[in-house]
Amino acid sequence: MLAYCTGGLVLDVPAKSLPSLVDWTLKEARLGQPKLSGPGKDADPLIVLTDAALERYGLPVALTEEERLAGRIPEGHKVIKQLMPAGWKLTKRGFGPWARIYRPAKGSGRRCVQLCIPSWNALDSRHWGHAAQLAPADLARVLGVYASRVMTPRGSTAVTGLELMTALHPPTHAVRDEATGGFRQADEKTPGSLGKDPVDCAPCEAPDGHPLLADLPRFHRRTPAEVLVEEAYNWARPLTDAECLRPYLVGIDVNMAFAAGANGLTVGLGAPTYVKNPVFDAKLPGSWLVDLSHVDLSRVKLAKEWTDLDGELLPSPFTPKGERPEGPAWYATPTVAYAVELGYDVRPIEAYVRHDNGRYLDAWYNRLRDAYLATMADLGVPAGASPEEFLKAMDGYRQRDPELAIVVSAIKATVKGGIGKLRERPRGEGWKPGQPWRALARPTWRPDIRAAVISRTRTNMHRKIVKHAAFTGQYPVAVLSDCAVYASDGPSPLEFLPYRDGKPLPGGFKLGINPGLVKWEGTQEVLWGEEVRERFNAPELNLARYIKDGTVTDVDNGE
Template identity: 40%
Template sequence: MAEAAPATPVASGGDGVASEESETQQPDTVLDETRAEGAQRRPGSWPVAVTEAAAATALACQEATGAAGSPAQDDPAAGQDDTPAHDGGPVADEEPVPDEERSGKGFDYGPFAVIDGRRRAHLASGKVIPCPATSVRELVTWAADRPFGTPRLHPSGKDGDPLIVLTADAVRALGLPDREDGEERALPVDHPVIADLAAHGWEMPQRGNKPWFSAWVRIFQRVQRGRRSVQLAILPWGALTTGGWPLPVDPDTRRPASTVPDVVRFLSIYSDRVMTPVSSTAVTGQELMSALRPATRAWRDEGSGKVRSKWLEGALHLPVDPAPAEATRDHPLAAGRDEKDPAQVLQEEALKWWRMPTEEERQLPFVVGLDTMLAFFAACNATPMGTCAPYEVQQPAFDKKVPGSWLEDLSGVPTDPLLPSPFTPDGSRPTGWAWYETHTIALAAELGHTPRPMRGYLRPSEKQARAMGIAPHPDRYDDRRPDAGPVPPFGQVPYLKPWYEHLNAAYMETMTCLGAVTHPDGTPLTPPEFLQAMARMQEPTFRAEHPTDLLVLKAIKQTIKGAIGKYRQGPQDYGRRAEGTNARWKALDRPDWRPDHRAAILARYRAVMNRKLIATAKAIGARPLAVNTDCIVFASPVPDILWLTGHKSGFTVGPNPGRVKLEGVQSMDWYLQVAELNKNPASRIKDGRTDAAWEGK
């Protein structure tokens, strides 16, 4: 981290993942979840003080308060490299308050502070204030006692925690290692900093019953109603430069290369447009989903005066197992199945396909690539997704409005031989029964097929379930929220719609700042002007003039991509899983581990893309030569894509998700040379590589 000022003692702070609100500024501020009276916290393994200083601190604290810090809960997300440890759900003393009874809380200092080596805190507003703390514990207390944070994104959600970012100079002054070696980069459990925090009632998430103090860590303290917490991001340990974050590093030392003002500018824009970072971009995107669709709301029972929880419709409430065909290869439900058999495994993936040109296409001098803007993200908008566990139904009547997986034979559906099959991820024709997501079957129906599924794993709404004669699963309860009653047995909504709208606004605002949406007077760019604007973004002069917005754009894209990938996160602890290959792992205990949601996104995108390919072929006779996920290659008479766009139901040039830009232009000879290597030309049309030492996109 580049800083001009010399290092002097300074304070440190903490970070975490799930947002829990601070209680210091407003004692009556609410936490939105409840817990059964007398609920037991899982035992932790807090270390005793390991130095004289820490021991003295612990003794003084105990004499003053008469109690030591309570142990942290076990981490339900442990063993995942890019997921920081969580500290579980509501705690015993939390008392939720109905939305209408909540008092406002100020956040005058903004969402974060960047601490430099001169005991100064740089705020999002540009202000610089003193930070008198000389230890991590003092810094966390200082941050929790001040109006840092962000307002909740949903009336029943949680306010965002303060984020305290530590530079290399600040890290050294606080007694933390400047840079931890090794893959995990976490403090040893007997480190004096951890002991000092524990002695003063501060806790942190755990992994394997051990405190986990890493580059992203939340440090929290239980108070009378709820808790207060602070999130730390430690720059020299990789925060904001790894895990999808785009801040640059020195190519020689691999240390952060951004100055403090650089970090402040980036965080200020990202926090304002998206949310305050909580860990990797993937985890941040996942937390944004939960923040926009909280599982419960609080309400006050007028008879007893007690506050109770109520399940909110349209949220993910408890972890559920997928359908056997939807399970990933490591899942317990996948044990013993043939991973290559589509009748056993749902194979809704991005399309990767190519073919040799026809003689007529070989006469065209160019090949051009269309790149779909935020392809999978576009498929998130208004896509119905189940919120309940799947229901197995034999020979169900197909309904395109019911999310789920269907066992169907699409081998007889007629398709254009020069187009990829819309039913498989490699573009080959199906050969028999296979599992498909709802959107794929719906496309087959549009092409003339009459669906007659043999079996389905469906997630209907209550109304749809009644119409299909589906009886509800046995009631399920959450032990932490006994007053909430049973979890809704049915449910399907456009779950990601608020997430899409929130991130799309952030993305479009960023693209506007980069001059790729409108002219300065607000008039929209024409398609040729948009293509020119996108080409300009690659110019060194432009990139030097707009470094922050380009970094924010990259971070938004990584937030989207990573969060969708989290829907089917695999195990990260192969070396420690003595139970065997198909043993459960921690991610399966999250309500948002939903491979069916990811399948719906990919199936919808592939269906939409195939509709556009069919429409383009119908309008101008052009058919693709190759597809690699979001890049589509056509033979072309000109080095341009405009002639391929603007047709009814086809491709449209523009910045919006789902529209297209130019990915690259090469010669037809280049295409044939790459095809001779038996490689997909769509994966290399941008850089034009033709060598045999191939590394796919």
């Protein structure tokens, strides 16, 4: 057996069983990665088992349908029985595509090995592309670049995104024990971290099925005044007569939008505090019950000056579907702060605020931003390029090095998946309300942080849309998450983005590779959009979903 390592290193592996492979990995190969934060721990080594390795160590090359649904092989499998006499243990998730084999830690030495099994679908093709089909040396390169720039994978990209947050802000740290002279774990949490104990969310932040909602009547559907709904945009409208006369629909997409939304964002670190009739504080993270139905998008404040717009052609910044609120509803702090920014008074009815707060996601953002920019630069797309140079560099960048392009996709998925994992829901068709919900035992189960990031991402997008409309008189015809579609006289984004002497509109859309800037998503003819909507009898079909390649095989109405 051979071990293909990062940097082209190839090692002979003498191990003839899985327990001996784990021992060899820790004692002889000494694989792993240094810690990312001072109080943190070194990363455990990752071993990827190819089909040949699976056969050698007595593991199935493919899971049965029953094993696939369970996410693991049976506990009575002969290989698992080999591990137990040697003192090795498995986590509660068992022996699945991302198995963790460990012994209780002693001192600072590593006592854990992570396994990745591609043929068991460990490398989801939605995020890792064709990585599972790569030769061992090529896969080692892909995972090695990802590990060096992000972190050693700890599971899916979503799991790794969450683990990266913890690795950068470890919940605990060592302190010297005055009695013994040695070190022990501190009683208090590490400053800036979420700590090691989970905290309850506010009732309005709890998703359906959460234990906090156990007393609600069966089939009760909560109203906006009962539940916080901060989600990404899914909004579209019919084209105006003037837009129908333009030949093209052009889509632009915000790079790493959710990462940009997390940058500099103050989020809660501890439990919420309930407040009745609070005075809104834009610096205080939390959830606010407030009526924003009076905000009129036909007249907003920009740069301290009131500006008139066509409010009928704009999505509301307060709801995912872009509909104007009809009364009081729960919102995260960035959404309410944006209403104030637009020039309107807000008077919250009640709130759940978090006085223990901080910029928890800044280091996470910086790590992922740097990984993304470095990998895109390797693919020939540098930061700081002119708009024309940027569009040219982005054309076919994935074909320049398909393996590095896989890393780019994985980094993006780490961002979105990590944010989504903050409000992980129970999985499996058999789960019912009232049954154990394992994610709630994690200190990183924080729906309020997810809501704040999405709130900020959506209002960031709306701010750019409004400034673009005020300056150019152009309005989007569709917005889907981080993609906006405009009617245009030409097929390029440069045809409608207001550049002057190479400089963009301040605060508007700007072409570039940095998170928060935009890239070209795709162009279709206006006639295509009208034909698609007519064919599916959907006058407000969200064309942003299909703008990239124009393929529409079925309609997703966003429900």
